[in-house]
Amino acid sequence: MSFPSILMTALSSLGANKLRTGLALLGIVIGVAAVISTMxxxxxxxxxxxEDIESLGANLIFVYPSQTPSGVVGTITLQDAYALIDPGNAPAVAQVAPEITAFAQIVAGREGTSNQVRGVTPEYASVRNxxxxxxxxxxxxxxxxRSDVAVLGAQIARDLYGHRDPVGQPVRIDGRQFTVIGIMKSRGGDNPFGDYEVMAPITTVYFRIESQRTVQGEISVQSVSVQTKEGAxxxxxxxxxxxxxxxxxxxxxGDSDDFIVNSLEETIQTVQDAQNTFVIFLGTIAGISLLVGGIGIMNIMMVSVTERTRxxxxRKAMGAKWRDxxxxxxxxxxxxxxxxxxxxxxxxxxxxxxxDGWNLGDQPLRTVVTLDITAIAVTVAAAIGLFFGIYPAARAANLHPIEALRYE
Amino acid sequence: MIKLEDVVKTYHMGQFEVRALDGVSLSIRTGEMVAVMGPSGSGKSTLMNLIGCLDVPTSGRYFLDDDEIETLGGNGLAEIRHRKVGFVFQTHNLLPRLTAQDNVELPLLYGGGRRRKARAREALERVGLGDRTTHRPTELSGGQQQRVGIARALVKNPSLLLADEPTGNLDSRSSEDIISILADLNANEGMTVIIVTHERAVAARAGRIVSMIDGAVVSDEDADEWENTP
Known part of the structure; x- marks a missing residue:
């Protein structure tokens, strides 16, 4: 039997019972729609x-102290950080922004909150956008x-001072009085955490809030953001x-590093890999409904084979072979x-x-439809139909012609 | 040429074994028109199914032309049915969804071949239904439906035409039409025609009458001899 004849025969059989065809279709329609929309x-x-990560700034590399496999705990000092700007040793580095963080009680007037305080240097603003x-x-x-000055994120400034201008106002950080010298621009939807930042000079945070020092009396930092030169x-x-x-x-x-160097791209890659797993997991869950749809098709095909036994x-009496x-x-x-x-x-x-753009709480929902997901969903649907069609079809093909002809 | 040698066919009905054919030997030459008569349960339909290659004997041998049928599998039988056999059923067995034209075209779908539509139309014209090609079975009378059934059987130009009680559901006028068409195909196209029937009037049109009882052939006579037996 030629391919066009097979196709025409199938279409005319499906067309003969439109309601049933429609209902069998529905299971697959819902399955595919669920897969595509969840993914x-x-x-x-x-x-x-x-995009949130990318908004941290372009061309970023992060340096963290770490532990070597032999158990030596590394430190990165402020001097280490500034040594990286040396154009002779590291010509690809444009700027460095070392930082430390501490948790502290922030109080302004009667408003108070427990918040992270980030100790930074002047380069932090430009490196981190x-x-x-x-x-x-x-x-x-x-x-x-080691001045007692602080710069506040847009949201925490609003929380603490309401509509008053906080610049020049006092703020207490762990009981110590600071002066607010600046407010950051709101980062809007793409990085809401940035709006809760409290920043102070790295030296102040280190000596006044954390009260730590290294053996050599140097400041040890928690991480260094390194901005590379454009094009490097x-x-x-x-x-x-x-x-x-x-x-x-x-x-x-031959010895191991006592620090970790990560590029932003690597970080994005890591996050993307983790997210991919998540997206595939979501798709698989939705794919179960596709499977159920496939079973629905099998059911319909079984009924159809029984009904069309005669x-x-x-067809067999007319010379149709098993495979026809x-x-x-x-x-x-x-x-x-x-x-x-x-x-x-x-x-x-x-x-x-x-x-897309549906408002769920803080952030609008974002959906991204890609051709690959759509193509995969449709292909899987067709494959499921093929798979679940084989058993009923084999039952039909295995019928004995005489018994099939006698069937009432 | 058809040659059955000591053919036995048994069926299992639950615990019972039914011997539908009990050692039938029969030869039919190409171009003969044979009527098979007998009461119900005498095995005539089983004989037709075997001759038509819908089934194989339990024991015994069956030659259709040069093929030894009992050695063939499902696809081999389908191939023979497609090349050589045309079936006409008592209940005509047309597909209700399809037009007369599409019903007649059906056997051609399984063999490839060109000019399928034209050949189907020609077959309908041969049975006098050239003006009914687009009608569905339910829009046709019983006699017309059976004529569509005959057109479907002859569209492949089979060498063997098998009709299992083709007039069983028809009035005498329509029966006459159907038998005339079959006799005509036998006389003018040289098709071997085998008809299972209850009706003496139908059997009388055949050149040879085979009578069966309880799965065995009890008489096998020329029409002239048979006319004279009561």
Missing amino acids: SVGRGAQQQIV YEVTSGSFISARHVRN PPDDAIRQVTSVLRLRHRIAE EIGI ILYQFVSEATLLSLGGGLVGAMAGVGLSTVL
């Missing part, structure tokens, strides 16, 4: 997070003098930073699920479009 929500969340809307950012002099490959910068730090830490050839007998009957029913099941898949794809894309 588009997952992809949307993924893209959101990646922060802008001051009123007042000024922490200066080199503030760092040198991040790998070059990572290599240079690593060699400078190894030299300064006197790490012998037709099968007639098999193809006829398999193609019906596949067409059914492929049709359902295409309608489901349209429904899924439509649903995703409607959901």
